[in-house]
Amino acid sequence: MLYDAYKRPLLDLRISVTDRCNFRCIYCMPETEGQQYCFMKREHLMTFEEIVRLANIFARLGVRKIRLTGGEPLLRKDIDVLISMLKEIEGIQDISLTTNGFLLKQYARRLKEAGMKRVNVSLDALNNDIFAVMNGRGVKSDVILEGINEALVQGLAVKINMVVKKGMNDSEILPMARFFKEKGVTLRFIEFMDVGSLNGWKLDEVVTSKEIYEMITKEMPLEPLEANYVGEVAKRYRYVGTNIEVGFISSVSAAFCSDCTRCRISAEGKLYTCLFSTDGADLLKNMRNGATDEEIIAQIRRIWETRHDRYSEERGKNTTLKGKRIEMSYIGG
Numbered sequence: 001m002l003y004d005a006y007k008r009p010l011l012d013l014r015i016s017v018t019d020r021c022n023f024r025c026i027y028c029m030p031e032t033e034g035q036q037y038c039f040m041k042r043e044h045l046m047t048f049e050e051i052v053r054l055a056n057i058f059a060r061l062g063v064r065k066i067r068l069t070g071g072e073p074l075l076r077k078d079i080d081v082l083i084s085m086l087k088e089i090e091g092i093q094d095i096s097l098t099t100n101g102f103l104l105k106q107y108a109r110r111l112k113e114a115g116m117k118r119v120n121v122s123l124d125a126l127n128n129d130i131f132a133v134m135n136g137r138g139v140k141s142d143v144i145l146e147g148i149n150e151a152l153v154q155g156l157a158v159k160i161n162m163v164v165k166k167g168m169n170d171s172e173i174l175p176m177a178r179f180f181k182e183k184g185v186t187l188r189f190i191e192f193m194d195v196g197s198l199n200g201w202k203l204d205e206v207v208t209s210k211e212i213y214e215m216i217t218k219e220m221p222l223e224p225l226e227a228n229y230v231g232e233v234a235k236r237y238r239y240v241g242t243n244i245e246v247g248f249i250s251s252v253s254a255a256f257c258s259d260c261t262r263c264r265i266s267a268e269g270k271l272y273t274c275l276f277s278t279d280g281a282d283l284l285k286n287m288r289n290g291a292t293d294e295e296i297i298a299q300i301r302r303i304w305e306t307r308h309d310r311y312s313e314e315r316g317k318n319t320t321l322k323g324k325r326i327e328m329s330y331i332g333g
């Protein structure tokens with residue numbers, strides 16, 4: 001296993017398969033006047049073969065979990081083919097995907113047939129008007145719920161991610177909790193983070209996990225659970241008397257950098273050791289220039305062994321990112 005400067009092992013690889021998205025979520029890729037997103041050119045994207053080669057290399061270095069993300073990963077043509085290729089890699093115990101769910105109804109069966117066991121689906125509100133504003137494309141929550149239902153029918157385990165932004169969807173916390181409790185599906189509340197440069201993040205728009213926890217437990221008492229694995233991002237709870245879970249992802253109020261075992265590869269093959277990194281190492285360029293696996297392993301080893309990232313712990317009350325900020329849709333959320 002490979003350890004960084006704070007003795008954190010490299011265990012999880014988050015691969016962005018595209019920087020494009022069919023949504024314009026207000027906290028991620030907001031549609032702003034005069035703002036044109038400049039997406040990667042097709043020839044700059046990693047091919048499936050390149051992704052698999054890198055995943056193999058990371059597995060040799062100790063990675064056990066792979067998550068496909070983006071942008072919107074279901075926009076990448078034949079993503080199920082990539083999943084079936086990744087499944088063959090020795091040492092990889094878990095392959096999953098984080099999606100906005102818009103295309104999930106159409107893709108759930110293909111994902112399952114490719115060997116995927118679970119997906120995380122983002123949904124910020126049940127109320128159609130609130131959700132339509134939050135996704136920036138006027139999409140109704142019914143569409144995502146149909147995708148979630150199809151995933152469940154196909155036998156995929158599903159977790160829901162809800163980013164909470166004060167004054168926007170905090171009124172949806174209890175309706176979402178009640179709905180997914182009834183459905184027996186895990187819901188995770190995510191604190192609005194200061195990632196990227198476009199979402200206009202302000203601390204007073206963050207609803208903390210503690211506030212959300214108190215709101216829920218008053219009506220539906222919660223009790224804590226052990227983490228599923230070291231470095232789990234969400235703190236888990238269950239509704240007392242049931243096995244139905246909720247989770248809290250508290251990157252702002254209770255940072256979890258101290259056991260962060262994650263690295264990210266952007267769709268154009270750059271390696272980032274933190275969601276808040278400002279620069280990435282161009283693995284794809286080196287691969288395309290003929291680097292051997294051993295050379296790439298040496299490069300990753302050097303980068304991970306000198307890793308000092310702990311942005312969320314250092315952030316404090318204010319966003320402290322200086323210089324260039326990388327958007328979540330680019331780096332792979």
Ligand SMILES: Nc1nc2c(ncn2[C@@H]2O[C@H](COP(=O)(O)OP(=O)(O)OP(=O)(O)O)[C@@H](O)[C@H]2O)c(=O)[nH]1
Pocket residue numbers: 067069098120159161190193232233234249251260262275312333
């Ligand atoms: N600050 C920070 N936030 C993260 C990190 N990893 C994930 N998150 C946040 O957690 C959210 C949920 O992540 P998911 O993509 O669902 O993955 P996950 O929770 O790690 O997945 P599992 O626990 O394996 O289901 C992301 O959208 C981010 O908002 C991280 O390394 N740092």
Ligand SMILES: C[S@@+](CC[C@H](N)C(=O)[O-])C[C@H]1O[C@@H](n2cnc3c(N)ncnc32)[C@H](O)[C@@H]1O
Pocket residue numbers: 021027028069070071072073098099100101120121122161162163190191192193194195199328329332333
């Ligand atoms: C960047 S998206 C990529 C995958 C897919 N498009 C989706 O939305 O699930 C991954 C996750 O990041 C979360 N996210 C994006 N911007 C965020 C922010 N500013 N704060 C917290 N979470 C954010 C999204 O809600 C989503 O769950």
Ligand code: SF4
Pocket residue numbers: 021022023024025028029070071072100122329
């Ligand atoms: S959060 Fe996901 S769905 Fe929303 S804009 Fe970002 S990448 Fe797209």
Ligand code: SF4
Pocket residue numbers: 256257260261262273274275276309310311312313
């Ligand atoms: S802020 Fe960086 S170091 Fe901290 S948990 Fe997130 S990705 Fe890991």
